[in-house]
Amino acid sequence: MPCRIVVGLKDGVRDARGERVKNEIRQHLGLDLDRVRTLDVYTLDAELSPAEIDAAAKGPLSDPVIQNVAVDRPLAEDFDVLIEVGFRPGVTDNIGRTAREAIQYLTGRPFAAGEAVYTSVQYLLTGAIDKAAAEQLVSGFLANGLIQRWTILTRDELDPAKGVPVCIPRVDATAEPRVQKMDLNVTDDALLQISRDGMLALNLEEMKTLQSYSNDPQVQAKRRENGLGAELTDVELEALAQTWSEHCKHKIFAAKIDYEDESGNKETIDSLFKTYIVGATRDIRQGLGKDDFCLSVFKDNAGVIRFNDDWSMVFKVETHNSPSALDPYGGALTGIVGCNRDGYGTGMGARLIFNTDVFCFASPFYDKPLPPRLLHPRRIFEGVVEGVEHGGNKSGIPTINGSIQFDERFAGKPLVYCGTASIMPATLNGQPCHEKQVQVGDHIIMTGGRIGKDGIHGATFSSEELHEGSPVTAVQIGDPITQRRMFDFLIIARDRGLYNSITDNGAGGLSSSVGEMAEDTGGLEMHLDRAPLKYPGLQPWEILISEAQERMTLAVPDESLAAFMQLAAEMGVEATDLGLFTDSGYYHCLYAGETVCYLDMEFLHEGVPQMQIPAKWELKGHQEPSLSGRDLQADLLGLLGRLNICSKESVVRRYDHEVQAATIVKPLTGVVNDGPSDAAVYRPLFDSFEGIVTAHGICPSYSDIDTYHMMACAIDEALRNYVSVGGNIEHVAGLDNFCWCDPVESERTPDGAYKAAQLVRANKALYDYCVAFGVPLISGKDSMKNDYQIGETKISIPPTVLFSVIGKIEDVRKAVTMDVKTPGDLVYLLGATADELGGSEYYRMCGELGANVPQVDAKKAFKLYQTLNRAQEQGLLRSCHDLSDGGLAVSLAEKAFAGGFGIRADLDNIVAEAGLSDEALLFSESQSRLAVTLKPENRSAFEVLFADCDSALIGVVTAETSLVLSRGDRQLIAASNDQNKEAWQAPLREL
Amino acid sequence: MSKQVRSLVIAGNGTNCEREVAEACRLAGSEVAEAVHVAELLAGRVKLEDYHFLNLAGGFLDGDDLGSAKAGANRLLHAPVAGGGASLAEQIGQFIADGKLIMGVCNGFQLMVKMGLLPAAEQNYQQQSCTLTHNDCGRFVDRWTYLQTDSASPCIYTKGLEGIYLPVRHGEGKFVVESAATLQAIEDAHLVPLRYADAGFNPTMDYPANPNGSIAAIAGVCDPTGRLFGLMPHPEAYVHYTQHPRWTREELAEEGMGLWLYQNAINYIRANLL
Structure with a gap:
């Protein structure tokens, strides 16, 4: 006889879950309820004596200090509407599985076939809400109809003696096994x-x-x-x-x-794969000769490269986009634990050491009508973040690097990239462990x-x-x-x-x-x-x-x-x-x-059979806009508050980024632990200070101009983040994760040939730049159908490549973080600045696309990154931060407020193309640039080292906590750190 | 050989920090520091009596599916040990009676509290009087916290320490007591060796310095003997300066503050149990 055990909080105990749901209902639906309380329900469908049920209820299933428990009677009272949400038949019920195991320990006997525990959650709503509104609330927010079922009762409808009727979501299993034969003639x-x-x-x-x-x-x-x-x-x-x-x-x-x-x-x-991806790695490995550090590429669940004589490192990045669109929580959770299996299941097996996560969403503040079957971007955001949180935290794997990209087109399909690194002994029982x-x-x-x-x-x-x-x-x-x-x-x-x-x-x-x-x-x-x-x-x-x-x-x-x-x-x-x-x-x-x-x-x-795909590239005639009379200071604040730039701290703190006690450069850094790190440094072995560095680049906004340069910029962004903290540019491997919209021309995709050409161009750049930087590709994945099409509505994502890197730092104690450290330190800008605002965050903010997409000079960049490595080894740098979305102004603002000191800089000193506008100087997204600080006494050593690179002394770290940027005598921006930081932290603080 | 300090970390079913806890024990001087899967204990091949220092590590026992560490506590209480040997709960009872040391961190602290091992103001060790539940903010949080110590506490782990800085990483860290009398008994006996504090090491109820809303800012509690100790912050996560979030900008000692707790434990064992 099935029974229901209901568990609720005692009077006076704060219901944090209920409060959170109440707040989210207000934020999502604009519905202001007086109160939301929550109860947990266990439905036991098993042969158990009343004494055993009582022992389970008062033992593992409830906490005597804060909870009340009832068997086959309701705890709910004093509410207007009750909603109970449980799983549909066959959906994984982790809590039910744990409850079953706990009861088996208690009784000392296993459940019989078909016996189970099912869980559900009761929400007790108080306030102005009727059944119809409750139905909308549950279907639109509290539950996901694909995997969950629900019961809604008003207070009058709840049987005061028995409570909510028992519901057993058992899978009906009447079908006989049968093999069908298919006539293909x-x-x-x-x-x-x-x-x-x-x-x-x-x-x-x-x-x-x-x-x-x-x-x-x-x-x-x-x-x-x-x-x-x-x-x-x-x-x-x-x-x-x-x-x-x-x-x-x-x-x-x-x-x-x-x-x-x-x-x-x-x-x-x-074959793009063989020509450009395998081809790049083959050519690079030949060039490296005896210094080749690749061990296993493309043939296993993940790529393997050398760490040291005794250990090898393994890295894989996956996407889990389509499932996350339907069930953001389950899809993302499955994405990360699935990627973990790739990391484990490489070679003979490898211990999991860290995760990385990159998401692409539409704005959570999206306020237009949504086409059918699409979930609101905010639900996707919260579900995905929570799914990856549970997947990573519960598995004991720190999430040490990631980012979130926003573009309205990701409403059609969110992108959920999950990466996992693991480590294996170089040899196992005398054989290479990666084979x-x-x-x-x-x-x-x-x-x-x-x-x-x-x-x-x-x-x-x-x-x-x-x-x-x-x-x-x-x-x-x-x-x-x-x-x-x-x-x-x-x-x-x-x-x-x-x-x-x-x-x-x-x-x-x-x-x-x-x-x-x-x-x-x-x-x-x-x-x-x-x-x-x-x-x-x-x-x-x-x-x-x-x-x-x-x-x-x-x-x-x-x-x-x-x-x-x-x-x-x-x-x-x-x-x-x-x-x-x-x-x-x-x-x-x-x-x-x-x-x-x-x-x-x-x-x-x-x-x-091999597919045959036409691809035709065409120039779209993009034009540069003419902007003038802008308020540059307001523009900087606007940029800092852009979703693609602003602080993601509210998400980062939900991920355990320190379990395993090996995260040496953490995602957040600086004087109050809230500045944005460029990359992560991880120390995998207790008996060595050698470290692993991981970083990534992703720039879908450049795809609207040319995917060739989008790809080049993503590679450069990953590498400059990587070298920024101290990663060795000569011991680093890449992983490419392509997410495309369908590039095969058809009735449904009339522009397929253009999309295919975009794909070709991205691959050409992948080859060109990986070879130029000497970065072998070791693994990757593609997801090619990121479109939404129902009725007349089609949404295609912008072509997006996540370029992830993994490599080595010889000594983690030489790692460098992005925050300024001491007043009086000198500020240098490395790399050259050009009029490259095409596809930039600045132009997007102004409602423009532009034409001058940033281009990468790999030869110069490689030389710069090598030199940066030398400076880091010699301990010359106090801080180092890359320039990316929002350009120089955003980078300097972040460096300053993260470090708790100001920066004063004269932009006329920077290495730049002649005649640049103020906007371009401040906000251009020219690649391969980094802002560093150093002690004045290291000036000459530093300048000797960088004599052959683009490098300029542009300013100084100040005790006064503000960012002051000028061109000669003309001041462009003077903003306090507090002002900048508030603009940067505000947008996603409450999510 | 008899002069060796032997430390054990129980692993399995969702513990996550067993490797770094064992390493912290080793760094603190424990000659034997082993992370052992609970299956070895349930198979009867490993016995608690062979160790001096039992560590219950952080993690998500059974996913914390029934509330943090609830299913894990149930396992230790009821899972049979092969060959009909003493249950793990009984072995733990003997371990305590023998004057040995137990430290639970995060999920291990939750486990100890829910089994009744802490704070055990009456020293009965089987009656739960407190709990750890969902943070007031309703979410998991990873953040470093300042912790005030109590020099009058019997806690052997925090002896001589004046204030430490450690990370918390939990969703259910809010310390709650059964009654005002329970809190009074805990306070009277100085069973609160660690409280969440501001940067000046003054206890605080303000978020985020107090990351979960714990009553009386309680971050860790001990039993009246001071040998049983549990805390939400992670001492094993700060045993070397490079684990500090600001090591690139502050002058720090080579050894991290978390290591001090393990050193106190090992030193106590060497002085009293060998």
């Missing part, structure tokens, strides 16, 4: 219909390739031997669709592109969570634009604790040498993870009915492609299987033997002994 239209109906996201050419495969007499003969007819099964179609999805196969980056530039010159590019090899006869072992319907079609769904029929099952909720337990177990198993290979279950689930691992041996035999399920009723194809979280797949040799399984059991981690890796040449799946999938491995992995 149909018309082209019918083929496309099969692809659409099945969410396969395969185009006609791909469907026809499947058709001819199934008609091949040799294929048919082999199938007959294994009891299959000519028709492909649903299991096979799904396996092919996952493996061939844009998400997994990167078909656009692998395509043949016919590119035409603005002058009509034509060239054919056979792994499945052996024929190894067992296919799945560990961690169970399989459910969550995340089905995630890979194919994210290979399409967000549309009316986007599936709700694509949404998953991560479970950091199950994953943490699994990692605690796996690292012990790794060190004991209990497995030969490991990879994560991400997009495509088992179909991808096992399929990729089986490429080592050339075949597999997997029994889908052995897989542990969250609830019965899954079809074989669903088991194969479910993206249920917290799972890793391993290859465990026969001789260590028993030890592996015993360790797993002791550490409370589920591990299941699903079959064997073979050398049969076939991807062979069975269900209850019957073959349900028998695909040629080579066809599965290599059979996808």
